[in-house]
Amino acid sequence: MSRRTRGIVFGAGALGLAALLLWGFGGLPSFGDFQGRYGELLAKSAVPERHATETVAVTTFDYRGFDTLGEEFILFAAAVGVLVLLRIQRGADEIPAEAGKRRPTAHSPALRSVAIAFAGPALVLGLYVVAHGHLTPGGGFQGGVILMTAFLLVYLAGAHLREGGIRPIVAMEVAEATGAAGFTLIGVGGMLLAGAFLENFIGLGTVGSLLSGGDIPLLNVTVGVEVMGALLVVLGELLDQRMLTRGGDS
Amino acid sequence: MELAPLTVAVPLLAAGGLTAASSRVSRATAEVVALAAVLALAALCAIILARTASGTEVYWFGGWEPRADIAIGVSFAVDAIGAGLATLVSGLMIAALVLMWRYRDTDAPHFQVLMLIFVAGMVGFCLSGDLFNMFVFFELMSVAGFALAGYKVEEQEAVEGSLNFAITNTIGSFMLLTGIALVYGRTGALNLAQIGESLAAGHVDGLVIVAFALLAAGFLVKAAVVPFHFWLADAYAVAPTPVCLLFAGAMSELGVYGIGRVWFDCFAGTLALHDDSLRLVLIVAGSLTALLGATMAFAQDHLKRLLAFATIAYVGIFLIGLGLLTSAGVAGAALYVVADGCGKAALFAAVAIVQHRRLHVSERRLRGEGRELPYTAAIFALGALSFASLPPFGSFFAKSVIEDELIKQGYGAVLAVLILTSALTCGAVLRLIGRVFLGWGPVSDREPSRDEEAAPEEEISSARTPAIMFVPALALALASLVIGVIPGTVEAVQAAALHFTDGSSYARVVLDGAAPAAVATPPPYSAPPHAYLYAAITFGTAVGLAGLALFGRRLAPRGSDPLRRLGHAAIGSLHGVHSGHVGDYVAWLVAGVAALGGAFALALS
Amino acid sequence: MSFLPYAVAAWLLLVGLYGVVTSRHLVHLIVCVTVVQASTYVLLLAIGYRSGAAAPIFADIPRSTPVVDPIVATMTLTDVVVEATVAALLLALAVQAHRRFGTLDPDELGAMRG
């Protein structure tokens, strides 16, 4: 279609869609008046039943934990997908070596030390956010992204991740797979030890303490590891194929 | 039902395990692990299917059973239709993995990992009893599907097809999610049964209609119903052929299933008064899709694109069956999905063999090149007969059930659509058999387009076909036949459809833990005589169309026929609309959502 | 005034779609897809909001405090993850598209015809 026809088709459709949305949204409870009993019930039962103060975390990891399992694997599939889509092709259409070898590091020493200086606190913050997921806002996902940032800063600072014999992308892949599979295994553990998939099988502990909420902190850790690994795989692949990818020889 | 969560956990654990060990896993290990996981999955699905024959069964994750009449957890609420689809999906996945065995270029284990995640997403979607959980599995299936469709990244077409697939389907997902948000805003529930109960207690207004329209639009994008269908041919034509087995055999059909699920369990209770007008909307949409898909299939030269458009055509027929909104219509559609899913998958598997031997899949260029491949030709022939829905193929009985119901509901004219769709798709396959395997028809007088020069999936052609490639192709082709032969199949599907369409019994089972309502055992089914007549007309038309395409030029000299010129012009403009431009596709998508919403607004308010 | 959040959600949906349809650059198009997705966040969270209620975290507040709906937050969390993943996949495909076609303008891609 020409740009003009496309514009007309879209314009007509968008007008219809706008009318439709306004008609539909008009039936929603007016802002601030929501009366959903489901959410209310969960908010009331979360603390007594799960000894965790973060209702959203309890919902995410327990009442609706099965959704989160799917969500973790969406992320996992995307990371594997990026790996597959950006895999090095046979043939000569690669970036000329010279352009490919240019590494996007921070060149000035000052920048480099800033990056290193931030990496430590980011690591601590990430671990903190993961560990407190059942108590305060945050959790595996948010903490995992912060952890990812810490590792990325180390990389940008120019530390030689490839030294030591382990290709970092492989390590990251192992991390994401372990995290995702760990979540599933905890679910199966619930099946074997408590009766239903993802049912809690760990002591609930005292409300408000770090080790409370049963399996929720554990699930948070698996999610944190998974998110960190998956995002590092994605960013690493986008960053530079040659530096980080499997089989750096090709 | 204690096994239900394993249907998702087993493939996902296998995927996680393979990835964790990816640097140490050989291709063979990856294949064995994946195949073992999917075999286990198929066994689980079959067990669940047997368990649910007598009605819906429920599994509450985390052990959170409903409390104070509120479903607080996520559930699998499985009936025989959902379990049957899950079994079909896992069966097709077994065939795909066996077919994969001979593909050298598959970056193990990542390909297997994506396949495992893909199948887990599809199975989870079939079994879920929670609207948001369905969305999650829908996304899981989509994300794995995007990566699989773009797998052959070294080809321009694969990259573009996958992009179009990903962008249009992602926008479809947002429509779905907006619909879910509306439903949640009204009912405060996500469990399908609870939503149904809550909606039925309330009033019908714009929100209910728009919510249903948006949910339907989201599912129809995946099902590739006109005008949401554009992405499908682009994506299916470029995906690795084993993946196409799953795409064409099951993924599109899941979109139609999704609409049925939310209609019967959530909306039928509150919108039941209007089902006459909704029926009209769905049948019109289905008919347009069927005719457009079949016409485009007939106009294709690229074998995989041909089958992709045939997929669209049959999705149209499934939508007609479901759109009848009766248990007989659902039964016909469900049986058709299984029979046609196997038949189409067999055809894709046969294309894989052609590709393996001849490296490309352009019908004109392959003229006569298939003379030494008689077994492959036989599989194509079986597929063509299944398309024509000749007795005793499963598709024959499915179609006759739908035909009876169409006549009963006063939509007799739609029979012509069914016949024409089957005839065009069967004719297209017959034509390719004639040209490729028998060398009939004129020698191509034009340069192959770039599209036909698609790079091979393998580097060198093989002198002989490995037997292992025949196994899935033959098994699938026979499956499409056997379904119609086993006594009691039609009746079992009819009983399953009675359970599927009984939303109130479903709600009692899920929310109150009641036993499913018993359904009357359907009487033994025998196809009426006119069904045989229609099948004969279909096949005759198909043979005529194929003959015309192969020998038409010899019968009537070029250009003498204004009808043919008109046909060329029409098909040319159809080709033009399928532009491959993602902006066009999204514009059509938006217009389609508006049109669908407008039609629902007129029909349901 | 109480319709404003829903109007903003509808606006983001439409404006994002406009961007997708008219885009001349795939990366731009992908960012527009994330704008469309933002509309679903706004819609979900607006639906679950209760006037004067607190966040559903009982670390510092008494258990009887009225709180906003935790389910919409859970759904939005999933949605945010989906956004990140789909964007990652789409960007990977865009990088490949540039490699195969030498351009990122959807008008000039077009390997698929009819």
Add this chain to the structure above:
Amino acid sequence: MTAVQAVALVVVAFLGTVVTLARDPARQALCSSVFGMSLAILFFVFQAPDVALSQIVVGAVALPAMILLALSRISRREEARKRGR
């Protein structure tokens, strides 16, 4: 609705429009980061701190980072191609 919420909503709508209309991808990545932050603020005033945190880490950090990295890969390729000619 409080005034803060109304302002946050209007800002989000405005920034969303800006992101869509910014045609230069690099500039757009920046806009999208700001848009991500504005969404995070909106979620805070909607009493959803969890989502706000996610939104900060994804919308304002991870997503713009991915966009910029993809753009830099694309431009490196473009450079390489020009040099190759």
